[in-house]
Amino acid sequence: TFEEYQWLDMPYCHMLPFIESHQWEIETRLPDVRSKGFAEWAEYVARTHCDRLKDDPNLIGYFYVDCPVWIHNRPGTEWKGTLIDPELLKSDSGRKEARDIATTYYKVLHDAIRKFDRNHLILGDRYEARHPIAHEVIDAAAPYIDVYSFQCFGGSDTVKEKLGYWANYTKRPVLLADSAVIQKPYTKGWPAPNTRHQDVNAYREIHEVLKAMPECVGFHLCGAYIENNVRHVGLKTQLDEKDMNTDQIAA
Secondary structure, eight states: OHHHHHHHOSOEEEEOOSOOOBTTOOSOOOOOTTSHHHHHHHHHHHHHHHHHHTTOTTEEEEEEEESBOSSOOOTTOGGGOOSSOGGGGGSHHHHHHHHHHHHHHHHHHHHHHHHHOSSSEEEEEEEETTSOOOHHHHHHHGGGOSSEEEEOOSOHHHHHHHHHHHHHHHOSOEEEEEEOOBOSSOOOOSSOSSOOOBOHHHHHHHHHHHHTOTTEEEEEESSOSBOOTTTOOOSBOTTSOBOTTHHHHHO
């Protein structure tokens, strides 16, 4: 919330709840993004959020969706389908239709935001770089976002391969919007059964990859600023003390 951002008093990016197309969201059906109703909803969301946040000097920009199901599904989400039928990508006419769907989506959201906030960055969807992404979607977003954002887990080699591919393809600013490696050994499970820690060496290796990628504008470390009872990983503990690896990561 706006109030929580003020309490934190740190730079932040805000996620706008335009659509429930997260790859792990199993309860909400996908809307028709070319419908009048979706455009009206987008304007409502932008008015509710952007109009209040736009003058906050700590605001960096806006995200849309974590790992949206443009052409891929995960277990449990098959019933809701995808925003674009992957079969469309097998023909010229289908690819044209896919581009039209994606173009409408990005234009509607861009225009809704810019109606209330003309200044802050549009960071767009946070694509899952390890799953299929349609080039038609990436191309359609170009006129309507400022930065391409990608989640990419799996260590420095994966980041170099996956994020590096899209950085080279777009030739635009890219953000590693979520990535982390948990220090071993740790107890597996979800929610995490006990405190875990960021892997300092893995962080350093990923950072070196990103420094060699001129398109990359930043790295969002996945987890939490303050450890919570689900992920059990953070830069600070619930007692507001530094995690044992925080100083090394900050260095």
